[in-house]
Amino acid sequence: MANNSIWLQPGLNQNQFVALTNLLSLRNNGQVEPTSIYEEPDPDERTHDSDDSESIDTSVGQQLSSSGNDTLKRQFLDDIAEFAAKEHGARFVACTAMREREEDVTILIARNTPFEPSDFEFFDKFSDLVSSWSSHQHTPPAIETRSWIVEWTNYFWDIFSTKNASQPLSIEDAVWHDMLKYYAIRIKSTYIPKLKRNFRKCPVIPVSPEDTHMGSSLTEIENLRRLVFSISDLDLSHLDNLSRFVLEANQVRTSNYAKAILVDSQLATNETRKLWESIYFLGRLRSAFERMTKVLLTFPSFEKARFVPLPKANITAQSLNNPLGLEKTLRFLGLNMTVTTVNTLLGPSWTIKGARKKFAEIQGQQLHVHAEVQMLLHLCSTSGWHASAYNYIGCSKRSCFMCWNLLRTHRRYSTRGCHGRLYSRWTVPEFTDLAIDQAEALGMTLVQIQNSLVKKLGSDFQHPGRLQKTSVVGGSSIIGDGSAVKESRSSELSQRENALTQQRIALSFERLERERAKNTPSKAVINPVLGEYGPALADLLDYPDGPDRLSGGPRGGSASYLSTLRRALTPGDYLYQDCIDDRMPDDPDVLENFGFQNLPSYHDRTKLLGLYQGLTKYLKVTAEELNLWQQEKSLITNIIRVHSEASSFRGGIYFPWFLQNTHILEDQRDPNDIKAYMLFIEEAQTFLEPDDQQKHWRELQPRAKQYSFEILWMALMGARPNPVQETWLKFGFCACRNELEENKLGAIYTSLLTDQQKDCLVPQHLRSKPCTFTEFWQAYESGGLVKLMEDKIKNRFADIGELPLVREYLSHSPSNMNLSVWSLKQFLETNDYTIYPPIEPVKADYGFLNCQGFEEICALAEIYKRLLRAANPLELHEACVENRLFELAHKYHSMDEDHRRLMNNSYSREVMLESSVPAITHMYILNEG
Numbered sequence: 001m002a003n004n005s006i007w008l009q010p011g012l013n014q015n016q017f018v019a020l021t022n023l024l025s026l027r028n029n030g031q032v033e034p035t036s037i038y039e040e041p042d043p044d045e046r047t048h049d050s051d052d053s054e055s056i057d058t059s060v061g062q063q064l065s066s067s068g069n070d071t072l073k074r075q076f077l078d079d080i081a082e083f084a085a086k087e088h089g090a091r092f093v094a095c096t097a098m099r100e101r102e103e104d105v106t107i108l109i110a111r112n113t114p115f116e117p118s119d120f121e122f123f124d125k126f127s128d129l130v131s132s133w134s135s136h137q138h139t140p141p142a143i144e145t146r147s148w149i150v151e152w153t154n155y156f157w158d159i160f161s162t163k164n165a166s167q168p169l170s171i172e173d174a175v176w177h178d179m180l181k182y183y184a185i186r187i188k189s190t191y192i193p194k195l196k197r198n199f200r201k202c203p204v205i206p207v208s209p210e211d212t213h214m215g216s217s218l219t220e221i222e223n224l225r226r227l228v229f230s231i232s233d234l235d236l237s238h239l240d241n242l243s244r245f246v247l248e249a250n251q252v253r254t255s256n257y258a259k260a261i262l263v264d265s266q267l268a269t270n271e272t273r274k275l276w277e278s279i280y281f282l283g284r285l286r287s288a289f290e291r292m293t294k295v296l297l298t299f300p301s302f303e304k305a306r307f308v309p310l311p312k313a314n315i316t317a318q319s320l321n322n323p324l325g326l327e328k329t330l331r332f333l334g335l336n337m338t339v340t341t342v343n344t345l346l347g348p349s350w351t352i353k354g355a356r357k358k359f360a361e362i363q364g365q366q367l368h369v370h371a372e373v374q375m376l377l378h379l380c381s382t383s384g385w386h387a388s389a390y391n392y393i394g395c396s397k398r399s400c401f402m403c404w405n406l407l408r409t410h411r412r413y414s415t416r417g418c419h420g421r422l423y424s425r426w427t428v429p430e431f432t433d434l435a436i437d438q439a440e441a442l443g444m445t446l447v448q449i450q451n452s453l454v455k456k457l458g459s460d461f462q463h464p465g466r467l468q469k470t471s472v473v474g475g476s477s478i479i480g481d482g483s484a485v486k487e488s489r490s491s492e493l494s495q496r497e498n499a500l501t502q503q504r505i506a507l508s509f510e511r512l513e514r515e516r517a518k519n520t521p522s523k524a525v526i527n528p529v530l531g532e533y534g535p536a537l538a539d540l541l542d543y544p545d546g547p548d549r550l551s552g553g554p555r556g557g558s559a560s561y562l563s564t565l566r567r568a569l570t571p572g573d574y575l576y577q578d579c580i581d582d583r584m585p586d587d588p589d590v591l592e593n594f595g596f597q598n599l600p601s602y603h604d605r606t607k608l609l610g611l612y613q614g615l616t617k618y619l620k621v622t623a624e625e626l627n628l629w630q631q632e633k634s635l636i637t638n639i640i641r642v643h644s645e646a647s648s649f650r651g652g653i654y655f656p657w658f659l660q661n662t663h664i665l666e667d668q669r670d671p672n673d674i675k676a677y678m679l680f681i682e683e684a685q686t687f688l689e690p691d692d693q694q695k696h697w698r699e700l701q702p703r704a705k706q707y708s709f710e711i712l713w714m715a716l717m718g719a720r721p722n723p724v725q726e727t728w729l730k731f732g733f734c735a736c737r738n739e740l741e742e743n744k745l746g747a748i749y750t751s752l753l754t755d756q757q758k759d760c761l762v763p764q765h766l767r768s769k770p771c772t773f774t775e776f777w778q779a780y781e782s783g784g785l786v787k788l789m790e791d792k793i794k795n796r797f798a799d800i801g802e803l804p805l806v807r808e809y810l811s812h813s814p815s816n817m818n819l820s821v822w823s824l825k826q827f828l829e830t831n832d833y834t835i836y837p838p839i840e841p842v843k844a845d846y847g848f849l850n851c852q853g854f855e856e857i858c859a860l861a862e863i864y865k866r867l868l869r870a871a872n873p874l875e876l877h878e879a880c881v882e883n884r885l886f887e888l889a890h891k892y893h894s895m896d897e898d899h900r901r902l903m904n905n906s907y908s909r910e911v912m913l914e915s916s917v918p919a920i921t922h923m924y925i926l927n928e929g
Contacts, residue, residue, distance in 0.1 A: 004436050006428060009443025016332055017446065018427055019324040020453040021402065022362050025424040026355065027346050032401045032456060033420035069298065070392075073098070076295050077107075077394025078416055079288035080307070084109045085396035086183050088190040090423075095371040095415070096394040097379060104304035108378065108385075110371040114312040122182055123307040129178060130292075133171045134302035176289055180242050183285055188236050191282040192228070192245060198275040199225050206267035217257035224248045224279065250283030310378055323363035326356045333457060335507070344503045345457055348831070354587060357569060364568065367427040371395075372403040376410065380442065381433040389413075402426045405452065409445045458500070498834040498854055505858035509866075561623075572627025579613045593630050595664040601680070603718050608664065611654040615639065619646055635665050684713035687753075687773040704814065707731070708777035715753045720746035723829035724836060731780070734822045734829075735809040735873070745806055751793055752776070783813035805873070820845040821877040828865050833857055845880045847903045860902050867892065880905060 007014045024032060077096045084094035091113040099106050109115075109123070169177060180187075207218055227248050235241050252258045262268060262276035296302050327337050335341050342355050375393055379385050393413045398404075404418035406428070428446060561577045562569060571589040578585045584605060591597040594612070599605050615621040619642050629638045643655050685693050688709070692700060697713075700706040710727050714720060720742055721728040728734060731749070736742040752771050769792045779788040786807055789800045800807050809822075820841040830836040838848045838857070846864065851857045868876065870892045879888035885903040 004434050004439045005430060005432055006434070006439055006442050006446065007430055009440060009447070011447045012443055012450070014427070014430075015320055015322060015324055016329075017450050017453075018320060018367065018425070019329040019332070019363065020450060020457065021422065021426050022359060022424045023326075023329055023345070024453055024456055025362070025422045025426075026350070026358060030401075030422040030424070031420055032422045033418070072291075072295065072298070073390065074392050074394065074416070075291055077390075077392060078396075079291055079394070080107055080109065081394040081396040082284065083179065083183060083288055084111060084309075085186075087185050092396075093371055094396045095375050097375050097385075097413075098390045098394075099385060099388050100299070100301050100390070101388075102301065104306070105299070105301045106306045106308060108308050108310060108375065110310045110374040110378070112368070112371050115309040119309055122178075123309055126175075126178055126182075127306045129171065129175055130296070130305045130307070131303055133175055134296040134300070134305060136171050137296050172293075175292075176243070177239060179285060179289060180239055180246070184239075184242060187242055187246065187282065187285070191278065192236065195249070195275075195278040195282055196228055198271065198278045199228055201271045202269075202275050205261060205272065206265070206269075207261055208265065208267060214257040214261055217252070217255040217261060220248075220252045220255050221258060221261070221279075224252050246283060246286050249279050250286035252279050253283035253287070310374055319364065319366050325363070326359045329359075333454065336511075340506050340509075344506065349588075357587075358589070361568065362424040365425055367429070368423070368425045369429050370400065370403050370423075370426065372399055372407060372415065373428055376407065376413070376442075377428070377431050377434075379413075380438045381431065381435075400426070402449070405449050406445065409448050410442070499832075501855055502833055502858045505855060505862060509862045570623070570627040572623040572625075572630065575612060575626060576616055576623035579609070579616045582613070584609060594626075594635070598664045601717050604661075605718070607654050607657050610652070611639070611658050614652060614654055615642065619643070636662050680717040681713045683716055684709060687712060689774065702781070704781035705777045708773070708780050711749055712753055712773060712776070715746070715750040718746075718750060723826055729822055729826055730814055731785075732803075732806045732810045734825050735806040736803065737805070741803055741806070745803060748789060748793065748800055752789060781814065783811060785810045808874075819874075819877050821873045821880065824864065824876075825868065825873060828861055828868070833861060845905055847885065847905050850902050850904060856902065863889070863899065863902075 006012070024030075077098055081094045081096045084096070085092040092111060094109060094111040096110075097108045099108075205218060205221060207214060227244060231241050231245070236245075258279070259276060262272040262279075324332070330337055330341060330345075335345075337352060339352060342350050342352055346355055372393060372395070379389050391413055393407065393415050395415045398417045398419040399407070399415045401418060401420055401422040403426075404415065407413050407415060428442070434442070561580055562573060565573060571587065571593050574587045575585060575590045575594055578587075578590070585591060585594070585596055595608055596605050599608060612626075615626070616623075621642060625638075626635075629635045639658065681697065685697070688700075692705075697706065697709045700709055707727055707730050710721075710725075711731055714727075721731070721733055723733075731745075733742050733745060736745055753773070753776060771788065771792050775788065779785050786800060793799070800810075823839055824842045824846050827833075827836065827838045827842055833854070838846075843849045847860060848857055851860060867889055871888060876885075876888065879885050883905050885905065886900045889899065889903065
């Protein structure tokens, strides 16, 4: 039966749709795809091109919808959307649509949050002003004949009168002033402060001596700098001063070589690129005004122009009545709640606890109706608009992943591009004003999108993509280089297929484990790779007590405070619990909202945790207060206030440190910025002998010194190697049973190498004895690290004796640490069998040479993962040497004979190939306790 309700169309369920959207938003912070753009040249380069190929004859009326003006109308619609987004932030993201007829033109404007009455009033007056301006543009000047008496009278009037002091604005200037007034908040609160900050970070603009032709552009940049610091914030209340800022920025923006100096030059830095970005945005309003001038000259229909904000009625979207939990959502996908499932869907850093908490939090919140959704519903429901509207929707930013797919699947409208981010709580509201055919069309569109969400969730979680900026400079992302889009499609598909296979095999092992957990007898379980598995294989999947790296089990910690709460948990609650447990936070929201993410050094994170512990333990600040301060963006103010009001507690060593580092609670640090890590490398170079301090650390010899230097700078940073690094193998992290042990080993190296630093917080009686870098690398080279640790370290929290397997491993020189079992463990830890396949000794020693295809490699890897959780790695090595791997597995579990073929390693030792594990030296993991 036909229905005009979108969500009652066949195949649709809003609860399921929203749950899938929210689930996918948790993966990689919602960065689902790389940035994509509308394929056309940079609009600003085209606008200011002196060889502009567009021929504009103002004597002939043209319609904006004519094919020859597509570029201009898209730019214009984007300009109006940017202008309507008068304040910074997601709430003010806007979009536009246009209908032009011979006698008039109407521009619809939608915004993420409702327009205020003042907005409706402004655009009503603005419409009249633009119409008058357009009419004035197309009115031929009158031919006036005046007597010489009139001419002389006017001449003397001009000289002696004061009329110039109070001369009314021209229509053109009135439009410009109105645009400045409407946009003033964003200019004053966002663009000018950013420009000042970026100029301070660039005291000198580097220019090559050969680039003498760029001198005029450099002068314009410096003129803008002088203007920025010559006008106070008070003076910005004057519209003329705001205008000067925007005009000067646009002058730089459109100069011949400013972009070449700040962005494209070999001397350009991250700071100069950010400076260009802030100049670009500040000058953008003037560029929009100039483009409007061009539009009005070209199209007479603007003599009757209306700019119409959409009413609030289109924005309404309530919370779901019965939102699905994480378990039900996974069951809808045919999955069960396990660590592997969560890691496969969302990424390796997620735990079941963290995923369940975050998912429940966003499921219970009010849904969002984005501006593009509002616009599409209005166009589809308003008589005469859907057929006559221009097929492009202008946007103040690139569209999000969901809006982009909605419009692309609907196949009627396009936008400037997609930044690839998926925001949680996205929805299309229930809307009954649609005709039946439009409701059916939108329903079919949503069904297709829901299918694509299921497909996306079933695809691989590979290495996290870089978060893309949503704002636009020119025709592309501010910092994105487009390399992800340009990769070889065939290689990408091949890697994706392998990753999906790896996940499928891992999930099949999970299913076997669930069968065992339910104690349901089964004569045979069919595995798509290795044929029939009896219940014996399920025995192999047993998880031991305590979390380890290969199982990805949840981390420990008390939850006594959290268990007492009878309300939705907040990031402030989790931070409060961490303060009680004296545990470094690992909740993503806590890390982001309370400043930990902005500190690359683990040592600095301990200081920040100490600050919060002082607040909660001694100053009695509650979790609710912490959360409220964070939401109000008043953490800095309130932390200083409560310390100032305290009579007995002075904050120890952490409050003075905080006063010097309040920036950590302000701007978010770019996780891709390598500068913070370079500081630790530079500090580590001061530990070297004078002759070595002038060398790049990759040039240090012997190699033992180079490897040891890598451990040194990571110890200063409070980091530990990633399994793909050579140092993960060489310094014993491979012999750790889990991440807790890896963190403890990292703490041992930190204690040994940094306890004598002046900013060390370890009490004097617990600090290690001085150990020079030369002592350290020579001890590593000779196999004497354990003796060095036992001689120097006095802190019981950094006792190598508590890591017996690591102690055994480090008791040998590096040349005797090359047992293939450690390389097997490294292969399993990286957990990406396509990019990091097993090296030749691992293939030969552990049966991967027997595998007939990638599926069997994955299956055998899963078997060894579970086996290593039960068997000692050295015991596994002995079994490998004696070719009794199958028998060892049978010792711990009942094994099926089908496994014997894969685990056989009878081969000639003479044909073993030497190989090494590819190292990625820029990847590291912060210690977590």
